[in-house]
Amino acid sequence: DVKVTQSSRYLVKRTGEKVFLECVQDMDHENMFWYRQDPGLGLRLIYFSYDVKMKEKGDIPEGYSVSREKKERFSLILESASTNQTSMYLCASSLRTSGSWHGELFFGEGSRLTVL
């Protein structure tokens, strides 16, 4: 079974702190994604990566950065956390597919971040 592991299920940080959210997948997937989930807003894409050291902005990249130094690991960084970044953060991975079908996204269980 594909496993996407997010290192921290719950974090509480203070405004201005630097926050690292780590995600590891064990199925050799090329693509990795960071989403945030907020009630009434659904899942919004922050950043994604389709190869090591490659990254692309999603729909809401402001205030975030990412790092992908190894294929299995994708990190989300909040350089200076703010209260409006309090949210559930979901990491996902998928195989790179070409042609006719989209790779299934496999999600981790989420990291709930509270910024005080």
Add this chain to the structure above:
Amino acid sequence: QQQVKQSPQSLIVQKGGISIINCAYENTAFDYFPWYQQFPGKGPALLIAIRPDVSEKKEGRFTISFNKSAKQFSLHIMDSQPGDSATYFCAASKISNFGNEKLTFGTGTRLTIIP
């Protein structure tokens, strides 16, 4: 900019009834439409998906209906069971040859099945 609009936000259905969740999209380039199911405390998981070359896809009690001209698609859950209580997300994407396509998700529907 909401590219995929989902309704209703919440839905209560009696056990054995039909649950219907609707989505509408704007980008005519989208050509892949999955539904994801999320249970409390878990990440979303793929439930069923459709390409626009068919108008309906059925897997067990779950059916996607697709209307390309109206740019709408819906999820029907027949004989709804308490175990179906979850949050459902529709999504859309454009298939690319580079394998770097990204999904745009709807806002989610919290479904509750009551006895």
